[in-house]
Amino acid sequence: MIQNAHLALGVCDYPEHVPRNRWASYAAQQRALGLSYVRIAEFAWSRMEPRPGEYDWAWLDEAIEVYAAAGLNVVLCTPTAAPPAWLVQQHPDILPHSAGGCPKQFGARRHYDFCSPVFREHSARITRVMAERYGQHPAVVGWQTDNEFGWGDTTHSYSPAAAAGFRAWLQARYGTPEALNEAWGNVFWSMEYTDWAQIGLPNGVVASDPSPSHLLDFFRFSSDMVVEFQEAQVATLRECSPGRWVTHNYMGFFSAFDHYKASACLDFASWDSYPTGTLEALHEWGLGSEDLAVRYARTGHPDVTGFNHDLYRGVTGRPLWVMEQQCGQVNWAPYNPLPADGAVQLWTAQAWAHGADVVSYFRWRAATMAQEVMHSGLLRHDETPDRGHTEVQGLDLSQFPAGDVNARVALLHDYESLWIYNAQKQSAEINYWAQTFLYYRTLRSLGVDVDIVHPDGDLSGYALVVAPALTLVTPERAAHLGEVAQRVPVVFGPRTAFRTPSGRAHEDGQFGPLSGLVGARLLNYDSLRPGMAQRLTGLDGSPHEAARWAEGYRVQDGAVLSQYIGGPLDGQAAAVRRGNVTVIGAHSEGLVREVLTALLEGVGLSPVFLPEGVRLSKRGDVTLVQNWTASPIRWNGLDLPPVGFQVLTPVAEPLPA
Amino acid sequence: MIQNAHLALGVCDYPEHVPRNRWASYAAQQRALGLSYVRIAEFAWSRMEPRPGEYDWAWLDEAIEVYAAAGLNVVLCTPTAAPPAWLVQQHPDILPHSAGGCPKQFGARRHYDFCSPVFREHSARITRVMAERYGQHPAVVGWQTDNEFGWGDTTHSYSPAAAAGFRAWLQARYGTPEALNEAWGNVFWSMEYTDWAQIGLPNGVVASDPSPSHLLDFFRFSSDMVVEFQEAQVATLRECSPGRWVTHNYMGFFSAFDHYKASACLDFASWDSYPTGTLEALHEWGLGSEDLAVRYARTGHPDVTGFNHDLYRGVTGRPLWVMEQQCGQVNWAPYNPLPADGAVQLWTAQAWAHGADVVSYFRWRAATMAQEVMHSGLLRHDETPDRGHTEVQGLDLSQFPAGDVNARVALLHDYESLWIYNAQKQSAEINYWAQTFLYYRTLRSLGVDVDIVHPDGDLSGYALVVAPALTLVTPERAAHLGEVAQRVPVVFGPRTAFRTPSGRAHEDGQFGPLSGLVGARLLNYDSLRPGMAQRLTGLDGSPHEAARWAEGYRVQDGAVLSQYIGGPLDGQAAAVRRGNVTVIGAHSEGLVREVLTALLEGVGLSPVFLPEGVRLSKRGDVTLVQNWTASPIRWNGLDLPPVGFQVLTPVAEPLPA
């Protein structure tokens, strides 16, 4: 629905935060900077409806006119992420409840429960009146629903409303308590229910040790509540604002709802990209290391940002927006360093190369009040242009033409597998994202573009399919993957097909319904603590090491690609191949790299061994060569500036072989 | 009551977890593997009584018949560790309360409050109906009450029922609030009560800083509730199941109730031995080190396992059972490595040598559902024999004959001392177990067997008595120890006799009623932070260091064995001897080792300096020489395989001098 010839830019602005006498000047400056889009009205419910049923649109009418007059396209947000105080006062039961069982109070944002019928009514109401007023305004080109679903751990609410909703959801899913008992395996520890009313939420149980099946269904239910909430707003916007697109701005790596389901009703997905903050968070999740956190402190890690671009492009299969793009320091990580010189341009270019049609900076002027005082904007608190402003000014957008990302490698990702994997990680050092990211990072380090797609989606266009952590596999999914494997190589990681849809282990063991395809059976998995490693053979004989996780197989109908050396797994297969299908049981950077390299070569995708911090991303027929390090790098005849990039067009500068 | 000629084996099985068509096959396989016992019906309340008062025994009748037909002896469990959902629905007040004051919810296990009169009724009822039905079944040889009392921090409940019970218990103990005030020293901070109703539980006070006397009595009360609960079930089982033994399966190092009192009504004690998981936990408690955790990751530490065998043999003074023996990876520690090859055999052999008559593996087949999916069994999820199965198959049980553990060294252990010690540790690096374990480990490293016994018990059979952390000493206890010291050497560790029975300090200082016996007085204690050490003289002049804790004495009537060099304790005695009594004030591996070595030699117990990871354990006249390291060790003419052992019988292979 967006038809710019090349990358366009935008900004998030909050006219209600500044005096009206600034509006025209800000809009003019934005246009002068080359911005085309302005996102407004997010969190502005208390200004739209200062008291119950009393609407005040004058300020927003005027703001839209001012932006329109300056030539900016306006993106409007439904304001539901910040319900006003009077609504909470009227209906305190709209508040979400923490895992400790207490209501989360008014005083920040997202203080609503997706399960609250009352809040859903008010969400529908404010969406409708807003859409009716502005839905056909010529300057309004699209909508963002709400903001950052789930921020502040608000996807999972432990309220009475959530408990009631969960019971109804279970009843609809299972029909009888007996069926639920069987699905969850509730005979274990006498957890069998005889009455729906006996079923609680999974918080607060003894030893904080609920059944993984209980957790899995609670996560599914909570995700469905988000999806329903999104769908209701989108339906209203479609009705009242024809011809405009609708999106939502997701958060990086956010795991608490199924972004595929939540995106089915959108025109495209957006996300909020904060590379330095996300790197710190990564470090905290055990995905990174102290060394990595220092090395990439001022840029973030290329594959962390790249992963999320590819992820949110993949949830709809269409180009995405970066709805909020960091353009200076953030304020929410344990440490919040300034970005390096060039980082804002680099982030913008990478976003484009990974499929972003629009990059919209957060925010115009740094907030002089409240929770985000320490966060940067394009303007400083004193309204002077900040460093990010200068970088945006220096961007030549014509070098970023529209086009498709034509990735030939599919990396399969599935929220249900994520939930059940992380419900029983079996090690403090491994989790779904860490395992998935190893494969993604390896592929990127080999210079290939990657689509991140749902395992049940259309995989017909790919030359290689990589499924790092597909632990939940149904017979239907197995059949689908079997068809894919008839055509192209498929790679599976550890724990593949360990789980049934209800979170049990397959009665016939791993690989359950994939057993025939894989040609091997699981013998043992090993949780390696820090300080332990498991040796294994490489493809060419030189040994590798596994860390964090290793599982060994017995081959039934295939070939051993790698086997463990020494330790309890000695002699078991670490990787097995049967026809097009390879399964890798070891969390081994070296082995994963070797296997993927060989497969890429086999399908003609020509892997390239990139130096640390160098990345290639291709959109249409233009290649972006990036240097994420603080030093200049000469690579393959190219001089890459520190924290910078070169754009290679097919005619002018062919990529060296 | 068990009269096997040698070690027997068993397994924990859950027929209700698998289809009935598996039962006969499983039982036959168990028998073929050489197992004699099968423990069943644990956690099966929801299958025994699916709805209030509606019993279903058909499945259990059949299961018992199937096992019996295969020649297995059946151990039955009362199912009270997992009350069914309908009971919680009827009586939500049976739930235990967390220290935060909230009920712990249904959804795992042990969701009952030992203080709940309602739950005690239901416990009595289900125990009776079960015992009446199966108590005289010929295949049923014994009973396990409940399961793992206190798991999930459920010994201490902070419920209204607990508060009411605690007040009644205090009233019975003290008679008047004035007497309680005096005992606790409540004049301090004006904590005096004038009415029983004013007394709360010790949770939730300002700064989480309750009086240690308040804590001590709450811990005593909570322990008594467990004991009463156990006694009630045992009485019913004795009545309805004559000729069968009764036991309970304790947990390693579990501290929240007095296992001596809880065992008084049992025939013998059992415990659940998970060496790798317990090692990780040890590491978390500050007892171990990162290095230790890596070195013994695949076997656990010999003395950790050994300590608990000796502890639970000691609580009744009779041979024990290992009711649940790890036979593969566990699922509940931060890291859960696979056991080394040979570890299951080594654990089994060590258990026998420390007095286990039966070792019963947990569990037959790995659970395919719920909380323990990741935990191993003798069979894998797919019913193939797992590594532990193979090891069990290789065991020659005839080399493990019945017999007594004839330890000549008694290590004194007292839960009341533990509670009051840990209530005011005075250092993040020291605690009751760490101090006790230092002495135990040292004794084991010197090749001697140890009984762990209650300080007020019969000590007449021992050549050496070691009391590492006996901080609570009454005049009666002092008199008893004085009598012992007339006969044999007695060693005391730091903080000995610092406390009165109500948790105050003795008015005449340490060593209170032991002062005359010890011949010294406490001058100062020092809490050494990491990075600090206190030097002291050794017996032969070469210096040692104390870490974590050091206390210095003034000698009144005895001899200085060691004194501090430098620092605030310079010149104070670090160890004192008066006649048969030695007190060691320094937490010093070197000094403890020297003193114990000399005393063992003095009483003719011939200490042996064992290499790291080598251990000796003797049962009857058979000695088990163990190698807990991953490398073969040649020691004293013996070739010890890695993670393996040799059995030395007196005639065939005398232990080298």
Add this chain to the structure above:
Amino acid sequence: MIQNAHLALGVCDYPEHVPRNRWASYAAQQRALGLSYVRIAEFAWSRMEPRPGEYDWAWLDEAIEVYAAAGLNVVLCTPTAAPPAWLVQQHPDILPHSAGGCPKQFGARRHYDFCSPVFREHSARITRVMAERYGQHPAVVGWQTDNEFGWGDTTHSYSPAAAAGFRAWLQARYGTPEALNEAWGNVFWSMEYTDWAQIGLPNGVVASDPSPSHLLDFFRFSSDMVVEFQEAQVATLRECSPGRWVTHNYMGFFSAFDHYKASACLDFASWDSYPTGTLEALHEWGLGSEDLAVRYARTGHPDVTGFNHDLYRGVTGRPLWVMEQQCGQVNWAPYNPLPADGAVQLWTAQAWAHGADVVSYFRWRAATMAQEVMHSGLLRHDETPDRGHTEVQGLDLSQFPAGDVNARVALLHDYESLWIYNAQKQSAEINYWAQTFLYYRTLRSLGVDVDIVHPDGDLSGYALVVAPALTLVTPERAAHLGEVAQRVPVVFGPRTAFRTPSGRAHEDGQFGPLSGLVGARLLNYDSLRPGMAQRLTGLDGSPHEAARWAEGYRVQDGAVLSQYIGGPLDGQAAAVRRGNVTVIGAHSEGLVREVLTALLEGVGLSPVFLPEGVRLSKRGDVTLVQNWTASPIRWNGLDLPPVGFQVLTPVAEPLPA
């Protein structure tokens, strides 16, 4: 009001903790030790009023007589820090509430809510009856109100009473919700209120992320509640006990109320000095390092103790008392090492040199009961003199004459700046105290005495004014500082004048109302994670490094003193001078030291480069040279014993140049 010719000593005693037959003997021993003051009756409410309205004064009458007879001056405490159980039983709503929303229970101390009208009545009542009885007793020389306001995190209560009080306080401050909304910037995230009843306390909001303005006003309100509580007691004591002084014993670095406001009604301030425990706490706050914690484990750090002496002398501008002085090990830090030999004397001497007229040791005899059993006193549990007793005995008080501390350097400190700084630290490694302490420690390492004073106070007597972290600056404050700068050099640290009084950022950016004075504007701030450093030029060209925080400036009307080299701040000014005013934006030990050294030289204060652990403090014309290390140090012709000091009087021993 105290007119001793030299330092006097005292002790905290609790006659109610020991039998009456000890009283006379204890008092005689105290006098013999050279003590002049005894502080009693703290926490003794349950003995004064055993039951509601039934007073028992006999014991206290007698105790006062005994001390008086021995020649001791008696300091009485109001007993309100420990309300008796019967009062809590009658009025459970006097309990303070935790941030989790639960009442903190009876069972320790300080279990009262400053906001409770009921408790305020009882506080007034018990204060009056006590003051009426003893206010004119000839042995009673002064009063301590309550004890350690805020201990156990009790300044901030989240009770219904606090919520009601907060709303009333806000209404009085702002008049209308609209004014409050504007002050806090509540348009952000739609946080606008339309009704006072909508306003809650800042706990429990989503993501624990309340508005900093919300926090700031809640902290102000809570502080005011403490001040009102103090003022009410003081007014009663003034009325009933004429001619006696009144003080309160504060805690080191305690931040939760404004000690200037709380001290306005006092004659002088006191504090409780526990050097070893405070060092451990420091380490936990990220202010210290593991290395520092080990090095000063047995003495505490000189500047930590010195800072608090100077702070609490400054809150009234008059000599202070150390009401509780550590004289052996404490019991409340993670590690509680014994003080080094000499430490008690060194602490006492330092306290005197920093303005203490009286040092009163805590406590006479170590408690044999309850929460403080492990804490030392001058006597051991067994009533023998402990190490601290010996050191006190060795003190020659005549070497510590009365006199003024004539510091010429003022370090500005402001609780409102502290609160708003720490509400949004922007880095886990920096906070208000860490930033302030860097400047204090540097000044002390240069041998100069420091007054710590409120920025709005009289600064006319100083030759140099240092404002390390004055982030909240109003126009009035700016004007005041401008006047000061016309006369003497003024140094500002990072974040100066970033905030408005309601916690917003200045609309014209940093330095807001100070911009003209400073002659520079903030360009960027940078949060440096561990492992990152920012280079900068020093005054003489040799480079320094900034850690934790760096902010860069654009000079408008001044000179660049230092500028950043490399990194995102490359070329920006790191320090700027305009006339008498210097602002330092880098958290750089090296740069701060250079700038302060030059300024001290410029104003003729002759900085001295002291070795590690050596400190100079001057009172009147006597200089105390201290060695806080464990080794003897020869410095400038002086032989300083380890953990010891020399007193230099102007005639006898002039300080070497």
